[in-house]
Amino acid sequence: MVHYQRYQLRKCGGVGEEDEEAQTLVLEFGSSGYYKRTKPKILPLLFVFSLVSCSLLLVPHLFSCFSTISLLCTFEVENDRVAVDREADAPICDSISNGSICCDRSGFRSDICFMRGDIRTKSASSSIFVYTSDTDDDFISYSLAKEGEGAEEKEEELxxxxxKPYTRKWETGVMDTIGELDxxxxxxxxxxxxxxxxxxxxxxxxLSTGGYxxxxxxxxxxxxxxxxxxxxxLNKKVVFVMLEYHxxxxxxxxxxxxxLSDYPPIDFSGDKRTHCFPEAIVGLRIHDELTVDSSQMQGSKSILDFHNLxxxxxxxxxxxxxxxxxxxxxxxLKxxxxxFPSSLSPEAGEQKQEEKEKKPKLVVISRNGSRAIMNExxxxxxxxxxxxxxxxLRPDRTTELAKIYRALNSSxxxxxxxGAAMTHFLFMRPCSVFIQVIPLGTDWAAETYYGEPAMKLGLKYVGYKxxxxxxxxxxxxxRDDPVLRDPKSVNAKGWQFTKKVYLDGQNVELDLRRFGKRLFRAYDYISKKNQRAVQ
Structure with a gap:
């Protein structure tokens, strides 16, 4: 895991002629990835201009942090070196230097890498390069070029x-299907x-839009x-580059x-052009199931801000x-x-609509196949x-999300x-009621994936087991079979048992007397809430 990179400039003066390595300015790049370092060649002209070159090398590093958009950069100058300004408790990769990569692999759910400098894509080899130079001094660059004249040109890999920019890194099976970037x-x-x-x-x-x-x-x-x-x-000033574009x-x-972005997304595999960027984030941060942890967000943004988006x-x-x-x-109507001129007046139609709108609105997400409510x-x-x-509502993959959003946001x-359709609780307004019917053997998943996140959004959550x-x-x-009596023991056998028995092999017939009590309480809660709102 690469925590951060640091450039260190060795002193250029006060060395003897016998110390060839010390006579040459050396750029040392440290990381826990890997790096190469070749023995510097003796350049007579470089000796003459060594002090000048040191100064010129420092200049771009000192001013690189003041670019128009900087993802991570915070530097300070310490004596004769450029160092990363990092507090002991600062997060990994909170600042990186120009021409470098920093990867944070500490997360259980995802890895994320940051790049800064002259960044260029090469989709044919699934590669992203960031280039750095020995020096920006024109005269020294000319001298290096003259010395290398006639030799095979070589880009040194540092x-x-x-x-793999996908947020389920602990799941080996699905991660094997995700494209890897170099x-x-x-x-x-x-x-x-x-x-x-x-x-x-x-x-x-x-990011990858593959996987699940x-x-x-x-x-x-x-x-x-x-x-x-x-x-x-980044306030929409960002380009999304998608692997497995659909x-x-x-x-x-x-x-x-x-x-989220003012720019059209790029199909990384389909677009063979070389795209150049000043900075890049490879991979995504993820906090928890269907939520945003405000303590980890700039400006304390939360899942409510995502809902507003x-x-x-x-x-x-x-x-x-x-x-x-x-x-x-x-x-x-016309x-x-x-x-039928006497059948319906406009006023009667409006009155009927007003009466309808006064009633609390309940949306039922209907399922076909497994886990359907048989007495819906x-x-x-x-x-x-x-x-x-x-x-x-009976949504499917072709249902326009704006229509689902409209129905739930007004409910x-x-x-x-x-089931997956419960994700649509994100479309509901805070303080609305979300009743999740929990079939046998799905208690943990229902609460973890939907119940707890719904409460973080501010919904009144009711789990009906x-x-x-x-x-x-x-x-x-x-009656005494573990499938009915002890679902945990069945789930302990593995995902395939859970899927076969409880997810794919089960439907629900509600005890309406028992379930009706939840409906009555929900109606009472909504009525009182609406009354308080108009007072």
Missing amino acids: QHEKI LVVKKDKYGRRHHCDVQHSVPAIF TGNVYHEFNDGLIPLYITSQH NWYMTKYGDILSR LDQAYWPRIRGLIQDEEREAQLR ERVSL DAMVKLAEKIGFQVEV DAMIGVH ILPRESSLYGQYD
Whole structure:
């Protein structure tokens, strides 16, 4: 693991002729990756200008921290060297020097590397290079070039790091499917570097949209929220470079990405051009399941700020949907009035709509296949009898997220059975009610992945753990079978058992008398909350 890099300049004067190494200015690059150091050659002209070259070498380092956009850089000058200003308790890679790489591999969930300087991509070899030079002095560069004339040009490799920019590094199976990037620091002796096809003035963030992408939980938990955590301090002045780029992903999440960056994302594998950046972050930070830890964020940003970003992303589209619906409603009303003039007055229609809007809105996320609520229709009727206005959503992969966001963001409560679709609690307003139906054998996952994060968002969370008799497994196993009596022992056998028995092989038939008590309490809570809001 590379904690940080440090350039150290050895003193240039006061050495004897017999000490050839000390006579030459040496740039020493330290890291826990690896580095190469070749024996310096004797350059007569370099002796004459050694003091001048030392001064010139220091100048770019002293002023490199004052670039327009700097991700990490904080330096201080200590006597005759440039050193990283690092407190004992400062986080890893809180500052790095120009022309270097720093990788933080301390996280359980992800690795992340930082690069600064002359950064250039080479997608054909899955490489990102950062170049550094011996000196910026034109005369010395000319002398080096003259000495190397006729010799094979060589870029000296100083550091080499490898990283898979995905946030589930503990899962070997899925990480084996993620493309690996080579991050390389090279010393360019003769000024021949890869040509820049596209020169960017803002930093880049390299990330993978492979792995479990395609599952809405993982798309938010492993991708979008970590991307927000990693990029929000850049105020949209950043370019996202994606490995395993998908057009459908851009269609689905383009509205969110446009709120995080002012620039179009780059398909790293598909775009063969050399892109050049002043700085880069490779990999993403991740805090916990579907949340943002404000104590680790600049400006104490939290999951509520991410929710606000979703608001900004989806409401322009939602307003368009509302306008379209209003126009269609007006046309239908005019047609009906023209056909049946006395059947319905506009005032009667408006009164009916107002009565509907006064009722608390409950959204039911319906499932097909496994973990479906078998008596869903009866449950909906019970909720309506209690006083809810009920909307049943049946989202699939093609459902426009703005439509789901609109339904949930305008709701007072949501009901759903544990599964990836519960990720949509992120679309709800704080203080809304989230009732998660928890099938047998899914207690830990339901609470960890959705229950606890929902409470961090400020939702009123209710976990409804079904009884064995409410599970379809009740008719398939003996009453004393561990599947019904001791699900933990079944889960202990491994993920495949959990998936086969409890996730893929189970449906739910709610005890409506028992479940109805939760609905009554939710209705009472919402009614009192709404009353306080109008007082």
